[in-house]
Amino acid sequence: MSIDPGSSAAPDGRHRLVAEEKARLSVRGVLVRYGEAVALDGVDLAVHDGESVAIMGPSGSGKSTLLHAMAGIISPDEGTVTLRTRDGVRELGGLSDAARSALRLRAYGFVFQQGMLIPELTAAENVAMPLLLTGTGKSAAVRHATRLLEELGLAGLEGRRIGQLSGGQAQRVAIARARATDAQIVFADEPTGALDSRTASEVLDVLLAETTAQGRALVVVTHDEDVASRCSRVVRLKDGRIIGSDTR
Numbered sequence: 001m002s003i004d005p006g007s008s009a010a011p012d013g014r015h016r017l018v019a020e021e022k023a024r025l026s027v028r029g030v031l032v033r034y035g036e037a038v039a040l041d042g043v044d045l046a047v048h049d050g051e052s053v054a055i056m057g058p059s060g061s062g063k064s065t066l067l068h069a070m071a072g073i074i075s076p077d078e079g080t081v082t083l084r085t086r087d088g089v090r091e092l093g094g095l096s097d098a099a100r101s102a103l104r105l106r107a108y109g110f111v112f113q114q115g116m117l118i119p120e121l122t123a124a125e126n127v128a129m130p131l132l133l134t135g136t137g138k139s140a141a142v143r144h145a146t147r148l149l150e151e152l153g154l155a156g157l158e159g160r161r162i163g164q165l166s167g168g169q170a171q172r173v174a175i176a177r178a179r180a181t182d183a184q185i186v187f188a189d190e191p192t193g194a195l196d197s198r199t200a201s202e203v204l205d206v207l208l209a210e211t212t213a214q215g216r217a218l219v220v221v222t223h224d225e226d227v228a229s230r231c232s233r234v235v236r237l238k239d240g241r242i243i244g245s246d247t248r
């Protein structure tokens with residue numbers, strides 16, 4: 001086991017500062033409460049380009065809450081989440097809701113168990129959606145989406161609605177959508193949870209190929225040791241705290 005340079009357990013403060021300056025995403029002292037309950041309790045974590053970080057831990061340990069805080073879906077009660085963007089370092093808590101949403105749309109990709117895909121839309125329309133929302137014209141967006149779907153092995157399925165696709169195909173659509181905007185960091189919440197083991201392995205191959213293999217960062221919440229074993233770092237949570245960080 002090695003110490004995560006971004007964790008509070010790092011023995012060398014200077015080392016941590018250097019690692020954080022280079023981090024794509026930095027979580028410092030994050031605390032999240034739901035009423036009286038503390039879901040995250042002083043979490044520090046730095047994620048770097050090209051890295052895949054698996055977040056593991058028992059049910060209720062705070063994995064999804066951490067993912068949502070990193071992604072700016074929820075705002076922590078204490079602490080900061082900073083993202084290095086092309087325009088400089090941004091602290092998510094210091095942004096307006098609209099600015100945070102815009103940043104999320106451009107810099108982040110999401111591959112969740114349910115895919116967060118819009119069932120009424122076709123595969124191509126789902127992939128094109130973030131492009132349309134960031135100002136690309138419809139025909140260019142659909143053309144780009146169709147090309148991405150082809151690259152992910154879904155040629156000929158671009159006109160199907162999400163409900164007409166298998167679970168593995170739907171996850172590939174979600175991965176294509178995360179690529180559409182050139183997301184710098186992709187968040188996945190149990191991306192293979194609903195898939196049989198062969199499809200899960202194939203989806204994970206595609207997810208890694210589309211993220212870390214191209215220098216993007218991947219943060220994946222998982223209960224699955226097979227998924228974690230393919231990530232470059234495993235962070236373990238318990239009762240809202242990081243209790244271990246294992247770099248391969």
Ligand SMILES: Nc1ncnc2c1ncn2[C@@H]1O[C@H](COP(=O)(O)OP(=O)(O)OP(=O)(O)O)[C@@H](O)[C@H]1O
Binds near residue numbers: 039057066
């Ligand atoms: N919206 C909410 N309102 C109240 N409590 C919440 C809410 N979301 C999470 N919690 C609580 O916060 C704690 C952490 O929940 P979280 O969903 O982050 O854990 P998890 O590790 O992702 O669990 P699981 O593996 O079951 O998805 C739990 O005690 C949970 O009950």
